[in-house]
Amino acid sequence: MEYHEIFNIEVMHPVLLESKDLVLVPKNETNKYLSNLGFVVKKTGKGVKVLAPMSQKNGDFQPLSKDDNFTFYIYPTSDVTREVTDFSEIDEGHMISFSNQGLPENSQELVSSQVVKEGIFAGYPALGSIQIIGHKINLTSLEQPINFKAVFGAKSVKWKYYFVSNTEDIDVSLESRDNQISFNEVVVDENTTDQIINSIQLNFPNTQVKIFESEDLVPYSNKPIKNIKLLQNGDVLINHLPNPRVEQQGIQIIKIK
Known part of the structure; x- marks a missing residue:
């Protein structure tokens, strides 16, 4: 089976340089769904990349439907991360949410909003989540992997x-x-x-x-x-x-x- 990268996600933070400061983890349901699709998730220096299998018949990717949505959580690995991150526009009990929904054409920076806080990893609650809407990715004309960037702001x-x-x-x-x-x-x-x-x-x-x-x-x-x-x-x-x-x-x- 031949695999090709279809998109990658980078988590950007103005203070944190090391990949060990932030961990990007697929939601359990997303992990199972990606596995069912035959997709592979690999960790990178700044996030993850997702690879899809090529069709053995025509060498294309299987199109993604409206139900093909993928959610990832962004977890810190220390208390320092939360101390230096700007949450001034996030309501109590909520966290930052990044998505490619409404993403302008040719833009890489994911649109940010907020969702109810959820997710814990290694004792730390999630800083935010990332949702990639699959049908927004046109696999039929995909020449290069799509780069998505989840950009945090720093506390002042x-x-x-x-x-x-x-x-x-x-x-x-x-x-x-x-x-x-x-x-x-x-x-x-x-x-x-x-x-x-x-x-x-x-x-x-x-x-x-x-x-x-x-x-x-x-x-x-x-x-x-x-x-x-x-x-x-x-x-x-x-x-x-x-x-x-x-x-x-x-x-x-x-x-x-």
């Missing part, structure tokens, strides 16, 4: 830099190349409710602290924002400030002299 947070110094008069400022990110200084006084400030002052009573907060929310990303400079008395003290890591939730504490 405001960045905060805390600069700690033993110097009484700490004159620092921030600037970034092309103003790609702007910061405002946060006023610190004796009435502050900032727990990080209170902790620093409690453990290091003789230090001074300056805080700068980004004007806008910054999406989590695996691509760092470069050339955020720390200036002291107008001179560049640090050329490339480190970006807050995912686990730091937008907060970076830096000790300067």
